[in-house]
Amino acid sequence: MSKTAFIFPGQGSQYVGMGKELYEGNEAAKKYFDEIFESIDLDLKEVMFEGPEDKLKQTKYTQPAIVAMSLVLTKLLENKGVKADYVTGHSLGEYSALGAGGFLSLDETVKLTARRGEIMNDVSSQVNGTMAAIIGMDSAQIEEICKDIDGVVEAVNYNEPKQTVIAGGVSEVETACEKLKEAGAKRALILPVSGPFHSSLMKPAADSLKEEFPKYDFKIGSSKLISNTDARVLETPEEVKEELYKQTFGPVKWVDVIATLKVNGVTKLYEIGPGKVLKGLVKKIDKELEVLNVEKLEDLA
Numbered sequence: 001m002s003k004t005a006f007i008f009p010g011q012g013s014q015y016v017g018m019g020k021e022l023y024e025g026n027e028a029a030k031k032y033f034d035e036i037f038e039s040i041d042l043d044l045k046e047v048m049f050e051g052p053e054d055k056l057k058q059t060k061y062t063q064p065a066i067v068a069m070s071l072v073l074t075k076l077l078e079n080k081g082v083k084a085d086y087v088t089g090h091s092l093g094e095y096s097a098l099g100a101g102g103f104l105s106l107d108e109t110v111k112l113t114a115r116r117g118e119i120m121n122d123v124s125s126q127v128n129g130t131m132a133a134i135i136g137m138d139s140a141q142i143e144e145i146c147k148d149i150d151g152v153v154e155a156v157n158y159n160e161p162k163q164t165v166i167a168g169g170v171s172e173v174e175t176a177c178e179k180l181k182e183a184g185a186k187r188a189l190i191l192p193v194s195g196p197f198h199s200s201l202m203k204p205a206a207d208s209l210k211e212e213f214p215k216y217d218f219k220i221g222s223s224k225l226i227s228n229t230d231a232r233v234l235e236t237p238e239e240v241k242e243e244l245y246k247q248t249f250g251p252v253k254w255v256d257v258i259a260t261l262k263v264n265g266v267t268k269l270y271e272i273g274p275g276k277v278l279k280g281l282v283k284k285i286d287k288e289l290e291v292l293n294v295e296k297l298e299d300l301a
Contacts (some may be wrong), residue, residue, distance in 0.1 A: 002267040003085040005101050006077075006223070007282075007291075008070045008093030010252075010265035010272070011193075013275035014062050017053035019069040023049070025297050028079060029076075032072045032106065040064060040114050059124070059194055063092050063117035064110050070096035072274035073294050075155035077270065080300065084270070086233075086261055090278060091157065091198065091252050100272070102222035103240050115212050116205075123205040124195025131156070131167040131193050132177050136186025139164045139255075145179050156198035157252045160284040165191070167199035198251055206248035213241050232255035233264070238274050258285045270294050 022029040037045045047055050048065045055061060070093070089097040095116070099109030118127045129152075134142055135268055142164050146153045153168030153176045166176055173196075175186035196202065218237035225234040227243045229250040234240050258281075261269070271278045279291040293299060 001267070003265045005086040005088065005146045005226075005261050005266045005269045006074060006084040006097070007269050007271050007278050008087075008096035008100070009066065009091030009271065009273045009275050009278055010089065010091035010093045011059070011062055011066065011197075013273060013277055014056055014066055015274060016048075016053050016056055018048055018065060018274045019072065020049040021296060022069075022072060022076070026076065029072050032075050035107055036068045036072070036110045040111055042114055044068065044114075051142065059121045060117040062116065063095070063120075064114040066273060067090060067096045067099065068110050071099045071109060073224060073272045073300075074100040075106070076202050076295055076300055077272065082270070083217070084223045086226055086264065086266055087221075087223045088257050088261070089228075090159075090254055090281075091228065091247075093273070093278075094225075094228050094247060096273060097225055098221070098240055099156070100223070101225050103218055103220075103237060105227065108216050112212065112216055116209055116248075119196070119205050119208045120195065120202070123202060123208075124197070127196065127201045128170050129166055129168060129196025129201050130170050131191045131196060132173050132184050133163060133165050133187070133191060133206050134177075134180050134262040135163050135189070137162065137164070137180060137184060141183065142166065142180060142185075145183055146176055149175055149179070152196070152199060152201055155251065158255045159252075160255060160281045162284075163281075167196040168201065169196070180291070186212060198247070198249065202249040206245050208263050209248055210241075210245050213244075226257050226260050228252045228254075228257065231260040240280065254281060255285055258282055258289070262286060262289065267293070
């Protein structure tokens, strides 16, 4: 029997006004959003619905905003009788997945995400790092070239077979971009991000985040979670906490994640949250998989 997965987008999919249509047009959505807004010490509602964009782009707002919208949409989808056998998310989306999978409550998931955003903000402001998307080259070749560069520069997001993101120190990433273009990469684009996310430079953030976990009530999930760092199936709170720790300074192996879903019998995926980035990536990884977007009230209808 074919199985269903919920997949969740990461940072970069945010936009001013995200979730506002849901909030104003659906009573259940309003109730879920209000629970979230009341549980955290941030003016999240105002920044999500009204902006300004510069403020929404700050990691401490971006992360809880995306997760809040993703989880409210998940609740609305489940209210219509759609359930997931598996949940997974890209980078930050892994937090939406653990909330959707029942490993943490709705408001605790957003609260932990907000704390993660603050911690990552602090650490990335202290390390001079960045990220770049490398297009048109195999990830194995990218890894080899990065190995030969002094300092920290690592392949961190394996998005699709011909698109991998690298991260590390600013000068090291710039050097890697030049060398990768010389070696045949079609494009090497520095990304507009505030830090070298998922690289080893972010380990201090992971250590701080780990200290937060005992404050939260992790449970055994109602769905199985596919991990970012090694595309394994996780079922227990201990496994999930270890993954959240490792994922802060470890890779997002999205190509492997999608392969794991397929091996486990998933044929239909719902991309839940702002934007349609993951649908495009999934289609480049495996054209046989069906992906439906859930972002607006009309998608739920």
